[in-house]
Amino acid sequence: MSVTIKSVAKLAGVSIATVSRVQNGVGTVAPATRKKVLSAIQQLNYVPNRVGQALQGRRHAALGIVFPDFSGPYYSGVMLGFENQAVTAGYSVLVLATHRRPESTRLITELSSRVDGMVIMDRTVENQTISAIAKSDLPIVLLARPSLSDIPSIQSENEEAARQLMYHLITVHGYRKFTFLGDPQFSFDVTERFAVVNKVAVEFHLPQIKLIPCGYRQQDGYYATQKLCATTLPQCLICANDEIAFGAYQALREQNLHIPSDIAVTGWDDIPTSDLIAPPLTSVQQPTQKLGDLAAVELIQMIENSTTRATNILLPSALVLRHSCGCGE
Amino acid sequence: MSVTIKSVAKLAGVSIATVSRVQNGVGTVAPATRKKVLSAIQQLNYVPNRVGQALQGRRHAALGIVFPDFSGPYYSGVMLGFENQAVTAGYSVLVLATHRRPESTRLITELSSRVDGMVIMDRTVENQTISAIAKSDLPIVLLARPSLSDIPSIQSENEEAARQLMYHLITVHGYRKFTFLGDPQFSFDVTERFAVVNKVAVEFHLPQIKLIPCGYRQQDGYYATQKLCATTLPQCLICANDEIAFGAYQALREQNLHIPSDIAVTGWDDIPTSDLIAPPLTSVQQPTQKLGDLAAVELIQMIENSTTRATNILLPSALVLRHSCGCGE
DNA sequence: CATATCGTAGTAAACGTTTACAGCATATCG
DNA sequence: CGATATGCTGTAAACGTTTACTACGATATG
Structure with a gap:
């Protein structure tokens, strides 16, 4: 079976509370005990179960991102930027593409119960659903979607x-x-x-x-x-x-x-x-990658400082003239 | 606060066990009671918390996919196929890109504790880590990576x-x-x-x-x-x-x-x-999309039928001759 | 009429964590 | 030496579910 905090406690000859304390570096634990525990952790290759942690109410250590779809360089650019920032900050990434599915609302509500915050892109779900989730105090950032009441949004200039x-x-x-x-x-x-x-x-x-x-x-x-x-x-x-x-x-x-x-x-x-x-x-x-990047940073900011800055960021776009419009030939 | 099974039970005037039974359609519950509960569920907009369910040992209803990177049409094609199949079958999708990060092993181990199965692509992590996870009975499918002991793999023909x-x-x-x-x-x-x-x-x-x-x-x-x-x-x-x-x-x-x-x-x-x-x-x-598609199907198969078919699928590739090689000009 | 059976619903344990609280040595101080 | 503080660690509750078990009343059966 999988190795839990109990197995570690048993091997180290201490209680699970002590293991938890060592693992998280909180409370006081005698150097000798700490050493025993650390060695047991190492020996068993123990990694705390995120589900247990999440249920206990601490954090999921996960971010959600909701796409309307998932094809093409635009979305994968956003994804790339988002994933990169999220993982760097210690969060896993849950992705959902709604594909105009009718059950989207349920899917998003469900997603909201397994993340610490989520980015909602474009026309994936109705305002009503977003408001409902926001009301339950889950940090939300809107991407490529107009701001809604005091939920921050990030858009590119059009x-x-x-x-x-x-x-x-x-x-x-x-x-x-x-x-x-x-x-x-x-x-x-x-x-x-x-x-x-x-x-x-x-x-x-x-x-x-x-x-x-x-x-x-x-x-x-x-x-x-x-x-x-x-x-x-x-x-x-x-x-x-x-x-x-x-x-x-x-x-x-x-x-x-x-x-x-x-x-x-x-x-x-x-x-x-x-x-x-x-x-x-x-x-x-x-700036596709920058969009995802910023969305993650903003979201993490909200989660960790529990501050709603109600920012509406508008990223600049730039006209790129080549030949297909009639230029330069 | 968020609505839990307790709130529903309270509103319906029954115990949480009964709510769970109604919700999952198991056990026997009197028609009148069922109606009361359903109405309470509807009224409160109750959606079972996946974390609670997962901890209880039922299922995460989530699939993981580990990419080496995430740029370009190849990966987003795989992703698209995978996500589509997964969500259709009722699973959320957790994605991780390792980017040759040194902590990849830890990240993957952690990921493994929040999914019902995972797809591991290419050179993301060492065989040793994969074996360790497989030993804990988590279904794994290898993608664009040679088969390892009895873990099924899906590759394209090279x-x-x-x-x-x-x-x-x-x-x-x-x-x-x-x-x-x-x-x-x-x-x-x-x-x-x-x-x-x-x-x-x-x-x-x-x-x-x-x-x-x-x-x-x-x-x-x-x-x-x-x-x-x-x-x-x-x-x-x-x-x-x-x-x-x-x-x-x-x-x-x-x-x-x-x-x-x-x-x-x-x-x-x-x-x-x-x-x-x-x-x-x-x-x-x-067939990039097909790769992701098949990986999801195979994985879900393993999870739901708990059958290891030890298949090694090789998807055909096809030479496409155009002009850049010297043809047809 | 006594007993067995069945339908229904509640109680409590379990999953893996964290953490408030309690308790026990040991050290410190008067 | 006794009282108190301090350092350390264990106990237990809580998070939201599911489910084995139990209990209770009603119905069926002899």
């Missing part, structure tokens, strides 16, 4: 970047007919981006921007673009993320359409391969 | 694929001078690939294959290729994964070297963007 992108496309390249690929319902970020894109179009008296709702993976962009090709093409395709843009590349290439001379394409996220594809993709750089 | 790749490069394109980019020490898969590549070189009496050890991210491939460019170039660059190959593309482009006429390049993994970059990358397709 408005300014979307505005810059549109100004560039309109004033530098003179495009007037746009199509937007992506589903504003899918994420708060995309909602914001689409809203700003529309607003700028109105400012410039452009024709209404056509929206083709599609998922956020390469193949979704591929199919959506195929569909688009059956109609009259816009001058520029604004994709909600780089992967959709990649799918668009595929579909356009099959139609022998040249980017950007036949149609311009832009992405969002600036994932690592975006400057390697042909032509290099104009995109908006987001 | 030998046959590597042989096919080499035969193609030698007999079709006539290359004789190769350089291998990647670190065989880093992963079992890469070790195998490099070994076979060497073996084939010997069979064909080719000059010894030069190895440039490098990490597995795009930037690692970039720097390694820069270094390579300072020496005499081989005819073909075999990269341990696609991301390294992407980095090589970058570096070669900066030197104004054309792929494949100046130098051929091959990758491994066939990540989604590999047929989008210019020129499309010749690679070896691996």
